[in-house]
Amino acid sequence: MDFLTIKNLHHTYFTKTSATTALSDITLDVKEGEFISFLGPSGCGKTTLLSIIAGLINPTGGSVLLENKPIKTSQNDIGYMLQQDYLFPWKTIEQNILLGLKINGTLTPEKKENTSNLLKQMGLEHVGAAYPKQLSGGMRQRVALVRTLATEPKLLMLDEPFSALDFQTKLKLEDLVSNTLKNFNKTAILVTHDIGEAIAMSDRIILFSPSPGKVHKTFLVPDELKNLPPFSARNHTVYTELFQTIWKELESLDEE
Numbered sequence: 001m002d003f004l005t006i007k008n009l010h011h012t013y014f015t016k017t018s019a020t021t022a023l024s025d026i027t028l029d030v031k032e033g034e035f036i037s038f039l040g041p042s043g044c045g046k047t048t049l050l051s052i053i054a055g056l057i058n059p060t061g062g063s064v065l066l067e068n069k070p071i072k073t074s075q076n077d078i079g080y081m082l083q084q085d086y087l088f089p090w091k092t093i094e095q096n097i098l099l100g101l102k103i104n105g106t107l108t109p110e111k112k113e114n115t116s117n118l119l120k121q122m123g124l125e126h127v128g129a130a131y132p133k134q135l136s137g138g139m140r141q142r143v144a145l146v147r148t149l150a151t152e153p154k155l156l157m158l159d160e161p162f163s164a165l166d167f168q169t170k171l172k173l174e175d176l177v178s179n180t181l182k183n184f185n186k187t188a189i190l191v192t193h194d195i196g197e198a199i200a201m202s203d204r205i206i207l208f209s210p211s212p213g214k215v216h217k218t219f220l221v222p223d224e225l226k227n228l229p230p231f232s233a234r235n236h237t238v239y240t241e242l243f244q245t246i247w248k249e250l251e252s253l254d255e256e
């Protein structure tokens with residue numbers, strides 16, 4: 001059974017004076033535990049597709065099923081990690097990461113302990129009583145990941161989560177996030193503009209073409225890269241070959 005099934009999806013944004021078709025005829029399956037990336041030029045509909053999968057936008061055509069059920073608005077099964085961490089500045093780190101569980105009414109001593117362990121795995125066991133402003137950008141994104149995982153979502157949406165970080169921190173976080181998601185066998189969709197990040201982190205890369213957004217090509221990441229942590233994958237010859245192939249495809253899209 002496919003975990004996430006997207007079938008003949010269309011979306012047009014209507015205003016009083018215009019209609020913009022952001023997505024046209026998207027059909028895509030994602031397996032449980034799979035990590036896929038959405039890559040493509042600006043405006044090809046990546047954010048629109050993510051918002052539809054998350055139940056934030058109702059598509060104008062087609063369907064999205066999560067474990068064979070239509071996506072609902074405010075779906076608790078889906079977690080987000082965004083470019084900004086959106087931690088509440090007036091709450092401590094511990095309060096921030098437990099907030100989702102409190103709101104869902106699912107905060108138990110066991111879940112509290114699980115989140116403390118997660119914080120430990122992220123090397124952040126000492127920051128529970130601190131406030132977000134006391135933490136670096138990389139630390140805040142690690143907290144954001146713990147907060148996202150705390151509610152045990154079935155599907156994770158990673159919308160350019162490392163793009164605001166310096167390169168070194170980004171590389172370290174790629175390893176940490178990839179390792180954590182593999183340990184929990186989480187299904188994840190990453191939206192990124194970074195070809196290298198997509199190759200280093202994913203099992204499969206979907207390249208979209210714009211106007212309207214369509215699936216242009218799919219790239220399977222070879223096993224020898226999938227079995228490596230992202231940092232090591234970036235140093236593999238197969239990585240360089242795949243990078244060049246995708247780069248050429250992106251260039252050809254610019255010329256169309």
Ligand SMILES: Nc1ncnc2c1ncn2[C@@H]1O[C@H](COP(=O)(O)OP(=O)(O)OP(=O)(O)O)[C@@H](O)[C@H]1O
Binds near residue numbers: 013047
């Ligand atoms: N609320 C909206 N109303 C009207 N048109 C919109 C709206 N949101 C997006 N669009 C249009 O839909 C198309 C797809 O936009 P979308 O933001 O999904 O692309 P994207 O690939 O995520 O872009 P980027 O990489 O720049 O974030 C674009 O042509 C955009 O102008």
